[in-house]
Amino acid sequence: xxxxxxxxxxxxxxxxxxxxxxxxxxxxxxxxxxxxxxxxxxxxxxxxxxxxxxxxxxxxxxxxxxxxxxxxxxxxxxxxxxxxxxxxxxxxxxxxxxxxxxxxxxxxxxxxxxxxxxxxxxxxxxxxxxxxxxxxxxxxxxxxxxxxxxxxxxxxxxxxxxxxxxxxxxxxxxxxxxxxxx
Amino acid sequence: xxxxxxxxxxxxxxxxxxxxxxxxxxxxxxxxxxxxxxxxxxxxxxxxxxxxxxxxxxxxxxxxxxxxxxxxxxxxxxxxxxxxxxxxxxxxxxxxxxxxxxxxxxxxxxxxxxxxxxxxxxxxxxxxxxxxxxxxxxxxxxxxxxxxxxxxxxxxxxxxxxxxxxxxxxxxxxxxxxxxxxxxxxxxxxxxxxxxxxxxxxxxxxxxxxxxxxx
Numbered sequence: 001x002x003x004x005x006x007x008x009x010x011x012x013x014x015x016x017x018x019x020x021x022x023x024x025x026x027x028x029x030x031x032x033x034x035x036x037x038x039x040x041x042x043x044x045x046x047x048x049x050x051x052x053x054x055x056x057x058x059x060x061x062x063x064x065x066x067x068x069x070x071x072x073x074x075x076x077x078x079x080x081x082x083x084x085x086x087x088x089x090x091x092x093x094x095x096x097x098x099x100x101x102x103x104x105x106x107x108x109x110x111x112x113x114x115x116x117x118x119x120x121x122x123x124x125x126x127x128x129x130x131x132x133x134x135x136x137x138x139x140x141x142x143x144x145x146x147x148x149x150x151x152x153x154x155x156x157x158x159x160x161x162x163x164x165x166x167x168x169x170x171x172x173x174x175x176x177x178x179x180x181x182x
Numbered sequence: 183x184x185x186x187x188x189x190x191x192x193x194x195x196x197x198x199x200x201x202x203x204x205x206x207x208x209x210x211x212x213x214x215x216x217x218x219x220x221x222x223x224x225x226x227x228x229x230x231x232x233x234x235x236x237x238x239x240x241x242x243x244x245x246x247x248x249x250x251x252x253x254x255x256x257x258x259x260x261x262x263x264x265x266x267x268x269x270x271x272x273x274x275x276x277x278x279x280x281x282x283x284x285x286x287x288x289x290x291x292x293x294x295x296x297x298x299x300x301x302x303x304x305x306x307x308x309x310x311x312x313x314x315x316x317x318x319x320x321x322x323x324x325x326x327x328x329x330x331x332x333x334x335x336x337x338x339x340x341x342x343x344x345x346x347x348x349x350x351x352x353x354x355x356x357x358x359x360x361x362x363x364x365x366x367x368x369x370x371x372x373x374x375x376x377x378x379x380x381x382x383x384x385x386x387x388x389x390x391x392x393x394x395x396x397x
Contacts, residue, residue: 017238038250050328059337
């Protein structure tokens with residue numbers, strides 16, 4: 001019992017493996033004789049184990065998907081013009097046949113909005129930019145589960161999942177000016 | 183995706199800041215896997231390397247269970263001996279460290295406690311195993327598991343820590359058992375500084391974990 005008692009610091013250093021072999025041996029010998037010090041050492045070891053648990057369950061990084069706005073706009077613009085063209089052709093080809101007697105009363109305004117709405121409900125391409133290589137796997141998987149198009153920085157090696165009509169994006173994600181968290 | 187991801191899996195554990203140094207980082211986990219494979223093949227040097235890397239963690243886990251220091255060292259030795267024995271008998275198909283070693287050590291500790299209790303039942307009160315174990319092991323076993331609340335509080339506290347300190351902590355404690363020297367090399371700090379950071383983070387998290395028990 002002549003040896004000095006453990007301090008929290010020395011116990012911590014021992015657990016971290018920062019003590020020299022001699023001082024570690026002294027400390028160990030002391031804990032065999034001194035019960036409070038043994039308990040202190042156990043507490044530190046327990047804390048160390050708990051910290052491992054904390055570290056391992058800590059979410060790796062905040063996952064962020066960034067809708068590439070320029071791409072969305074381009075696709076949306078394409079979709080809109082396609083819709084308009086389709087509506088126009090529908091109006092031109094079908095309606096005159098259906099209502100042959102009143103070709104002049106065909107109001108394209110009455111048909112086009114419905115077609116446009118339909119088209120906007122259709123799947124949109126959303127590019128997910130994975131933040132970095134370290135989180136790419138989980139990010140791509142999360143995006144894939146949502147039916148988003150995953151673009152791999154390595155080029156065309158990634159699978160391109162089929163995307164569904166409902167992407168399940170957070171509200172306002174597409175119009176957001178800043179990256180939106182999943 | 184699989185081809186790309188397999189290539190990338192090597193980089194998953196590396197710190198964000200060190201992305202530009204991809205080459206040396208990639209080598210390590212591959213090295214770890216190769217070590218485990220060689221150990222499964224009966225390579226003694228590979229076993230030695232694995233034991234050197236994970237021994238401390240095994241000892242600490244035993245200490246946390248309330249095993250005395252000297253007994254903890256013995257049980258840790260026996261843990262490795264058992265694992266090597268199992269490998270030699272061809273009973274090991276997979277070597278996931280440190281988890282396998284921790285499980286084996288926990289089993290040995292429980293077995294040890296049972297045996298010493300049985301032996302001392304006819305003995306004097308002084309020789310009861312409670313005298314050997316400073317704290318009731320069942321209590322510590324309960325305390326080992328963190329509650330959801332504690333965990334989320336610890337995560338919140340960890341989120342408050344500076345990113346570089348958090349990075350050091352996560353590297354050192356994520357279960358890979360990186361030696362502090364290697365953590366230091368990865369983040370470009372001295373070993374001394376790494377330990378200092380670990381102690382600081384530890385203090386913060388201890389406070390976060392203890393809040394509930396005092397409340």
